[in-house]
Amino acid sequence: MHRLAQEHIMNTMKQSLSDRLALLSDAAKYDASCSSSGAGKRDSAATKGLGSVSNGICHAFTPDGRCISLLKILLTNFCIYDCAYCINRSSSNVARARFTPEEVIWLTLEFYRRNYIEGLFLSSGIIRSSDDTMSQMVRVARELRQTHKFRGYIHLKTIPNASPALLAEAGLYADRLSINVEMPTERGLADYAPQKHASEIRHSMGEMRTHIDAAKDRTLAGRKAPRFAPGGQSTQMIVGADQASDRDILSSSSSLYTGYKLRRVYYSAFSPIPDASAILPIRPPPLLREHRLYQADWLFRFYGFQFSEITASRPDGMLDLELDPKLAWALANRAVFPIDLNRAPKEMLLRVPGLGVRSVQAIIAARRHRQLRLEDLAKLKVSLRKVKPFLYATGWSPGRLADQQNIRQLFVPHPQQLALF
């Protein structure tokens, strides 16, 4: 082993398991991904072991508003990379620690038995080489599956440059694999993560996509291909550490979703870390910016919007912080509205601010049998105030409301004092 790493690790092994759990979960928390869905359904009824997977359950929420679904930890926070935004970069003075694979397995199973978690999200700093780090992570997943008959969720972070054989084995045990693109642009990555390379990350993502696609296929003889990460792959971009605009970020997402068929792109507002690098901005971006990006992402994934449409009307490429992106789009495209509640196609209803996917489904089912009035929407818990400038319905026409020049004023939130919790 790398002699320096070994010395360092020997010094850190004196910490208790609880101390190391504190360090290695603190070090992992800047990864926003915590989803435990998308891997289909399975349980332990036949295998008599432990664990099942269905739609993903959030077992707790912390006051930062994030859910805890998985035990999200690092195998070690010791790292030979020096990425400026990362709490674990080699030039940081944070305390270092390491788990053995056995400890991670034990924690996962004991936490799972108490119904604290849906499974494990294991990541790691890079200690000797990509392959060495990756093989330890794969060992954890293999033993959970084979020795302990664990059928809960496993998400493994893929280490850049790990060998194809290790990647294939990881896909055999993991439900989801991910590799973070970190920065929305290549320039950002080069500036902040000198040892990471956009081309290598893309290469790894491409490999994973090929594996994932292949696993859904059958051989010529009709046999099933080996399992490979049925929950697909995801990635994360850090928002607000570099100069990239929301348009840059979303166009990056667009190519990730279409080019690499990612299941999820996570946006993580850059957050201050202890012992931060001097090249990072001092002020974090507003959390609302991250929220707006997620809303835009949602519009792309579930509402039939293209990312380019969402940012088209924004001169500086930044999403409107005052209005949600769907409302902002509707106000910029007033010519499209109002539309007829009783006749408009589903794709158009989905574009009406205030109508969600569920309410659109309910409207389409109900209008086959009855003429709908605007008031009927209140029964679906839809905000009439929000939808009424955009819809015609039996007994309702928005009239001049839709033509008003200052329609934006109807929606912009009134200034209010900040809440003190």
Added chain:
Amino acid sequence: MAYGFILDDHSSFSTWRPLARQCFLANRTPEEIEWRCASAETTLFDAPLVAPTPKTGAKPPVLRSNCLALLRSILRHADQTRFALAYRILWRAQTEPALASIATDPDIARALNMHKQVRQDTHKMTAYVRFREHGATQDGRRSFYAWFEPDHYILPNVAPFFSKRFVDMDWVILTPKGSLAWNGETCAFSPTPCAKPKLSDDIDQLWQTYYVSTFNPARIKTKAMLSEMPRKYWKNLPETQLIPHMLANAPARVAAMAAQQPRPAPAFHHKLQQRRASVDHRAPPSHQHQHQHQHQHQHQHQHQHLTPHPHADQEQAYAQDRHPESEF
């Protein structure tokens, strides 16, 4: 005298169904039938209830599958008017067969709302039950107990989830609305209300450590937390008692991060840089490299054992000089 039935609080669809059929076959309208819960306060003026007698040759009611599923679900709700609502929907659906698809109808809107609450209660129970270890059974299987307070009569709904997930351990879930017990083979449901037991588990401390450490003090979103984890669940969760403390400490932790001056990198980092440089056969490196090397780095899959990226500085030159910024 009035027509109707007195039902136990935990009565489900299977109890209600034959009674509703009986009323329908007797051709009794929803207004004529009273559905009374056993626990409801009765007054002197409450008339004794008689079951209506079915007429011979009456046509049995017919329901579409989505309507049947909706009734099944709302009969798990704790609302004491659920039986009357279900019978009214059953009655109306005979002349309006698509009734359950009309979410804007007042009866259906109410039923859908109840269905949503039952589904949410079921989901929250799968999320917030906490098992505490309680020794081992005689045959050596590990044994766990949990206490949970559901709003609705959902134990039969969650039984398959728990019995297919926690197969290799014995467990009992106690609630004020009955209990579930699993022994590795069968899951037994009892409607008898339970009292809150005293439970503890040492592993809760590790879980609390995890809960505190995974929290980011620089982003406080208590509204988001409360909307997903309302306070009514807090009293039975081992981690939530720490929340006030975490919130109280957060501003000081953020201020400390902001006030912290950049510190010199640890010795390890410098040794690492030197090692990287010696692999490179280059002059002693500093953190801020000048990009002197212009030769293009060919992308290869190298597995260097010492340092994965011996050409760090060259690669930086490649990334910055040869390639203009582009979308990822």
